[in-house]
Amino acid sequence: MNIPPRVKRLIPYLLAAGVVTAVLFYVLWNQHKTDTVFDDWEMPAAEAETNPELPPDEVEIVIVVDVKGEVSVPGVYLLEEGMRVLDAVEMAGGFTEKGNRDGVNLAQRVSDEMVIYVPAEGEDVMPEMAAPTAGGAGEALININTASQSELENLPGIGPGKAQAIVSYRDEHGSFSISADLINVPGIGERTLEQLEPLIRVK
Secondary structure: OOOOHHHHHHHHHHHHHHHHHHHHHHHHHHHHHHHHHHHHOOOOHHHHHHOOOOOOOOOOOEEEEEEEEOEOOOEEEEEEOOOEHHHHHHHOOOEOOOEOHHHOOOOOEOOOOEEEEEOEOOOOOOHHHOOOOOOOOHHHOEEOOOOOHHHHOOOOOOOHHHHHHHHHHHHHHOOOOOHHHHHHOOOOOHHHHHHHHHHEEOO
């Protein structure tokens, strides 16, 4: 087939125009796909957590309590804010057969570092469970100058070792003048003393 010379001169231009059209179509098509991907894209979880416009996650507050006395499994338990003494007793296995259910306020809300003591039938409520009155209920506090080792062990943060250290210090140096003198007993730090001061007396 004979192609006129004029048409032959146009063939390179037509081929170039075709290539340009194909390139433009490819670019436009890929741009469309990219836009579609970004429309469906969600913020990664890590970035969303740091975005100040997003509400912060709720933080669960853990409360540590020490359950003692006539419960099946005495010990330290973790509770959530708003829980009651009843919840702590149930976590400790419930009352023993000797447990006095009327000797503890089961409806009381628990607080961090709280000591929950369940007395036996006929036993008085332990001193640290009695809340001082506005006038100062001195009789409700443990006298660290006269308390026995077992009585001292009922205080929060005081185990057999620290209780024995208090008794030994008292025997060696005499009576405590003020409750803050406990800081001189080996093993008693400032944090322990801070917990004990509302629960103890020296007279």
